[in-house]
Amino acid sequence: MSETGMRTAHQLHFGGQPSRTNLHLAAIERAVVYTAVFLAPYATLRFSELFFTFSDFFFCLSLFLLLITGRIRSRPLEGATSVWLVAFILLFLGIMLGSLFNGSPQRGLIVMGQYLFAYMILMIILIRDDQREAYRLAGIFLASVILIDIHGIITFYTVGYVPGEGKGIVTGGKRLATVLRNPNLAAAMNALTLPILLFFWSTGRAKSYLAIPALAIIIVTVVLTSSNSGLFSTALCLAVFIALVSTPRLLLRLALGLSIVVGGAALFGSKEMLPKTFQTRVLGALSSGDISEAGTFLSRAALMEEALHIISEEQIKIIGLGADQFRERSVQSAPVHNLYLLLWVEGGLLALIGWLLFSGVGVLLSLAILRVRGDKRALAAVITTILVFLVIALFNPHMYARYWTMPVLLCFGLGLTQLRGTARGRG
16 A cells, blocks of 8 residues: 555544544654664663563564554655665575575574564664654664763773673773673764764754764764774764765865864874773774784684685575574684675575665665755765765674664665755755
């Protein structure tokens, strides 16, 4: 049924106008989805060892309320919705066929269940037609990440590492892990959320007196994590976003400001002001040019070599070995921290192409914004989010945790509302 048909059926059911009960349920649903979005980065808050978080519970409740109030949109991503569906189908077929042929259908169903929630259900819930709702959802997620960062920075300098507590806010190696309990994840999350902050700042929805401290908090957090991949992703995000929205006048101001900062650091600063772990893990590799000094590069490179060897030895093309089979065969008994290789091994080229098509939706959205000469700041938010998402995939295994897809979907939502607004203005 088309979206118009759904709305018509809904109005007939409620006597031509939304009932008071329906309006109350819609208000409750908004509160529920706001709670879900705020809790999404707190992935350690879960009900059991199964990856089902408090945030997931509220998302399920939100989906239920959307269903009973008839507010499910048939094409959340407009014309690109079909591409998103094809992407998921290819990913599903790749993982499930490999799992079935190699005797691990249960693991295939579990992995694809997680992908279904992160890529399909969240897409239905988070992509809203109302521009104000799109802004609120993105703002709530940004605020949640900033609060996590503030808590982490305070803990880093006041409490530090607490022996015996397992994975804590600060690791034994003096790296900030935040409540995510993972330094690389904390840095990647900040890099992926940064386009939302830059969009709000560049459009004036976040004033400079709020945006500049928030940007400083994100940068300090990334430095304290001592994550090479996180630092690279953050720098890439800033560079691409600035390049896309900049004018000659802005570039001149940025160059002047950068020269002042660099000059001041050269005169009064010292690398001793930086955390020791950052000096050894990040600055050591940068100054020597030896990438093997960059944290855990050697062990991850070994896993990538294993993956390439398995692909060559098994002649994996269309269908792979099935979910979690790389871990079973690996000498290190760990998944390769490169999603492209992991999908190729476990789901074949079918799954890999499917996952890449998700980012292709972002490309289609960017082209649509360009075609109507829409807001270049929305364009920059979509492009930088996709780029950072693809870069982060180089350093991570399966990316079905909700905090990976939420910033992407929220930026898609921002881009779509801008695109619709431009179309209506010209209509």
